[in-house]
Amino acid sequence: MNRQSPGSSYRARLYDGRKVWVNGRDVADVPNHPAFKGTVDTVASLIDLQEQPETRDALTFTSPATGKRVNAAFLVPYGKEDILHRHEAFRIWSDATFGMMSRISEYSRSLLTGWYASRNRLGGASDHFADKITRYFEQSRDLDWMSTTAFHDPQIDRSKGPSDSPDPDAYLRIVKETSDGIWVRGAKMVATAAPYVDEIFIYPFHRRSSEDLLYSSMFAVSAGAPGLHLVCREPFASEQPEEHPLSSRYDEMDAVLIFDDVFVPWERVFIKNDPEAIWKMRMDPAVVALSQHQTVVRLISKLEFVTAVGHEVATTIGVTHHLHVQEKLGELLVQLSTIKSLLAVSEELAKPDADTGVWLPAIEPLTTARNLGSRYYPRAIGILQHICAGGLMQTPSTLAELDGPLGPLLQKYYRGASSPAKERVRLFKLAWDLIASPLGSRHELYEIFYSGDPVRAYAAQYLGYDQTRLTDPVWKLIGQPLNEVSAR
Numbered sequence: 001m002n003r004q005s006p007g008s009s010y011r012a013r014l015y016d017g018r019k020v021w022v023n024g025r026d027v028a029d030v031p032n033h034p035a036f037k038g039t040v041d042t043v044a045s046l047i048d049l050q051e052q053p054e055t056r057d058a059l060t061f062t063s064p065a066t067g068k069r070v071n072a073a074f075l076v077p078y079g080k081e082d083i084l085h086r087h088e089a090f091r092i093w094s095d096a097t098f099g100m101m102s103r104i105s106e107y108s109r110s111l112l113t114g115w116y117a118s119r120n121r122l123g124g125a126s127d128h129f130a131d132k133i134t135r136y137f138e139q140s141r142d143l144d145w146m147s148t149t150a151f152h153d154p155q156i157d158r159s160k161g162p163s164d165s166p167d168p169d170a171y172l173r174i175v176k177e178t179s180d181g182i183w184v185r186g187a188k189m190v191a192t193a194a195p196y197v198d199e200i201f202i203y204p205f206h207r208r209s210s211e212d213l214l215y216s217s218m219f220a221v222s223a224g225a226p227g228l229h230l231v232c233r234e235p236f237a238s239e240q241p242e243e244h245p246l247s248s249r250y251d252e253m254d255a256v257l258i259f260d261d262v263f264v265p266w267e268r269v270f271i272k273n274d275p276e277a278i279w280k281m282r283m284d285p286a287v288v289a290l291s292q293h294q295t296v297v298r299l300i301s302k303l304e305f306v307t308a309v310g311h312e313v314a315t316t317i318g319v320t321h322h323l324h325v326q327e328k329l330g331e332l333l334v335q336l337s338t339i340k341s342l343l344a345v346s347e348e349l350a351k352p353d354a355d356t357g358v359w360l361p362a363i364e365p366l367t368t369a370r371n372l373g374s375r376y377y378p379r380a381i382g383i384l385q386h387i388c389a390g391g392l393m394q395t396p397s398t399l400a401e402l403d404g405p406l407g408p409l410l411q412k413y414y415r416g417a418s419s420p421a422k423e424r425v426r427l428f429k430l431a432w433d434l435i436a437s438p439l440g441s442r443h444e445l446y447e448i449f450y451s452g453d454p455v456r457a458y459a460a461q462y463l464g465y466d467q468t469r470l471t472d473p474v475w476k477l478i479g480q481p482l483n484e485v486s487a488r
């Protein structure tokens, strides 16, 4: 009997009765719907790489429970080599999608691995966090569950918190408890990839006060849970890979989740009504280090891609001799090199967590890289716009026109400095998809916001820094007699 490939069994799992809403309709066949087909095909092919001889060892490790190979995002690092193994696995999937698929589960799997690694110091007073997370982690790992996150409240009125909102259902909360579990009502945003994952992790991202106790729980919900509606934004997916090489393959989709009274069994309720336990979990070093490590590896793939496109465009239209174009391409390389260096430093400075013995990459360089990414990416896209300029408009509506009635004229006027028209047009269609298509614009927004509000992220880096490292020498100088020199 033929065994299903892991990518095929992933596809089969998407027929679980999930309520995916697109253009006002409930999509029953997610893998074959035009809004999702290209992306599901991409995800399935990434999953299949786990079994291919060239990539299998890098992408997987042996599950201690089953003896089977499982995804390396679930590898708990007990040495630097494990951190590098995780890095290589992230790199392979990120490079395969040019960093354009940011929620192919390694991020949420890394969060889960962090919760598992720190299970004995996390959780509320009576939630049995360690036992529940252990079982959930092992299931996710051994069944290869794909997952995503939905942390934020719908953007209704940010001047009010949950407890002073006039509508108690505007924020996600528990409305009923039974001996089997909880019933939740409310909404969460933005869940990238929700239509085609198995599982979604839910908890509040920002610190809640004790007044918001009832809005402070952490649980996992299946994407197909009855009562859960996955309401998609307008699809950006294209069915024309030649015209839209990125939108046809990598539209991750973003959804708002509406919980119209959804049942969650106790087994999946990791923290209940406990804002401080949630915050401790959010700030846990293993959770932060392992998840940010993945995001920085992915960012490198994407910046490499942008740099490559910038270089190819500049060469194709013969502008690389201009000093300012060289300076802009140089800036892209400076970005890339900075992020790569920060990642390397974080791995070089990796050490075991004092409580758990789990090895973690250093957090400060990762946080710095992630914060830089929210400013680097929009700047990188701006640089591409400046280099491409009006050439982005010098593309016929379809590639086929190059062979149509106007073919000879288009071949003449749409060619590059030393490349034929077909090559130049293909490259500029790719650049358009990256820079300015709906997918491209969404990516710019994503890089600014995916990891939280950048304003608060920068402020948090400032507030979390031990300022005395900087200020002590300054005060020493002020209090020091003239001409006296001391080591810092």
Ligand SMILES: Cc1cc2nc3c(=O)[nH]c(=O)nc-3n(C[C@H](O)[C@H](O)[C@H](O)COP(=O)(O)OP(=O)(O)OC[C@H]3O[C@@H](n4cnc5c(N)ncnc54)[C@H](O)[C@@H]3O)c2cc1C
Pocket: 103, 148, 149, 150, 151, 152, 153, 155, 158, 189, 190, 191, 192, 193, 254, 442, 445, 446, 449, 450, 451, 452, 453, 455, 456
């Ligand atoms: C494309 C995309 C994909 C995403 N995917 C995911 C995902 O998969 N999972 C997930 O959980 N989240 C996801 N997010 C959500 C993302 O984490 C949030 O967008 C981000 O944290 C900002 O929150 P917000 O959108 O609610 O903005 P808001 O918090 O509403 O902010 C709006 C504006 O008000 C300002 N502001 C609001 N409150 C404050 C405050 N207290 N202090 C200072 N300034 C304030 C902000 O600076 C900003 O300028 C995604 C977002 C995008 C854009």
